[in-house]
Amino acid sequence: xxxxxxxxxxxxxxxxxxxxxxxxxxxxxxxxxxxxxxxxxxxxxxxxxxxxxxxxxxxxxxxxxxxxxxxxxxxxxxxxxxxxxxxxxxxxxxxxxxxxxxxxxxxxxxxxxxxxxxxxxxxxxxxxxxxxxxxxxxxxxxxxxxxxxxxxxxxxxxxxxxxxxxxxxxxxxxxxxxxxxxxxxxxxxxxxxxxxxxxxxxxxxxxxxxxxxxxxxxxxxxxxxxxxxxxxxxxxxxxxxxxxxxxxxxxxxxxxxxxxxxxxxxxxxxxxxxxxxxxxxxxxxxxxxxxxxxxxxxxxxxxxxxxxxxxxxxxxxxxxxxxxxx
Numbered sequence: 001x002x003x004x005x006x007x008x009x010x011x012x013x014x015x016x017x018x019x020x021x022x023x024x025x026x027x028x029x030x031x032x033x034x035x036x037x038x039x040x041x042x043x044x045x046x047x048x049x050x051x052x053x054x055x056x057x058x059x060x061x062x063x064x065x066x067x068x069x070x071x072x073x074x075x076x077x078x079x080x081x082x083x084x085x086x087x088x089x090x091x092x093x094x095x096x097x098x099x100x101x102x103x104x105x106x107x108x109x110x111x112x113x114x115x116x117x118x119x120x121x122x123x124x125x126x127x128x129x130x131x132x133x134x135x136x137x138x139x140x141x142x143x144x145x146x147x148x149x150x151x152x153x154x155x156x157x158x159x160x161x162x163x164x165x166x167x168x169x170x171x172x173x174x175x176x177x178x179x180x181x182x183x184x185x186x187x188x189x190x191x192x193x194x195x196x197x198x199x200x201x202x203x204x205x206x207x208x209x210x211x212x213x214x215x216x217x218x219x220x221x222x223x224x225x226x227x228x229x230x231x232x233x234x235x236x237x238x239x240x241x242x243x244x245x246x247x248x249x250x251x252x253x254x255x256x257x258x259x260x261x262x263x264x265x266x267x268x269x270x271x272x273x274x275x276x277x278x279x280x281x282x283x284x285x286x287x288x289x290x291x292x293x294x295x296x297x298x299x300x301x302x303x304x305x306x307x308x309x310x311x312x313x314x315x316x317x318x319x320x321x322x323x324x325x326x
């Protein structure tokens with residue numbers, strides 16, 4: 001396993017990775033690397049490091065791809081058995097029976113990547129089979145520039161709901177110049193395409209990504225699809241602790257996008273990280289009116305957390321209204 005630093009740590013709070021991303025197939029299909037949020041193609045070669053089969057001394061939150069899950073079934077059983085949590089990226093067909101049975105709620109989570117067809121993505125496969133094994137299954141929406149991008153984001157949420165997703169996680173897709181040139185050259189032809197050129201090379205990609213995240217939230221509210229990761233949990237960090245922390249981290253990012261340098265997101269981020277490190281069950285702390293024992297839970301943070309976790313109330317409602325405002 002190797003330590004990772006996801007490009008969007010508020011959206012993907014994982015610490016380690018088992019195995020590399022798979023190689024793309026020769027039919028031109030793309031593979032999404034959720035750590036860097038970029039597309040990997042068949043022409044790329046990635047060095048495969050020597051396998052490390054030492055179990056960690058403490059439970060970890062580990063990301064791996066479906067190809068690795070098939071190849072490392074025995075090691076995954078041992079990893080889960082010692083209390084670590086795993087998030088499996090479903091970029092290849094994977095039967096639920098391949099995955100180890102969780103020993104605690106939310107310990108094993110699967111995440112199916114969705115990439116716009118404009119960038120070479122394929123339709124989502126059904127996730128319903130994972131529910132029978134009590135494995136949360138969600139969809140990672142890789143949001144990038146595309147014709148009619150807001151409509152594409154709404155369709156993505158509808159497709160995720162139709163596939164049986166328990167949750168949706170929206171992340172901006174990294175589209176470096178070489179990827180944009182590849183798409184433009186493949187679609188514009190010799191005569192060129194001014195509209196496509198404007199989309200790929202003259203769009204404020206950061207602003208577009210933020211608006212796409214907001215449009216996904218609007219669609220999720222309309223369709224009743226939860227956002228944010230519900231796991232993986234570990235033997236030290238129970239599922240309610242991880243889910244509550246992930247909600248605070250998600251809103252830390254959203255407040256940063258809304259308010260810039262004046263954002264209060266850092267306060268939510270500090271409290272979320274302290275809650276994760278504590279391993280305490282937030283439900284018990286709320287019931288005991290004892291959230292303040294966790295560092296960073298100032299009166300405002302406590303009020304935000306209670307209202308966000310409880311499904312409504314101030315100051316969460318005001319932040320939500322601003323986030324989904326058209």
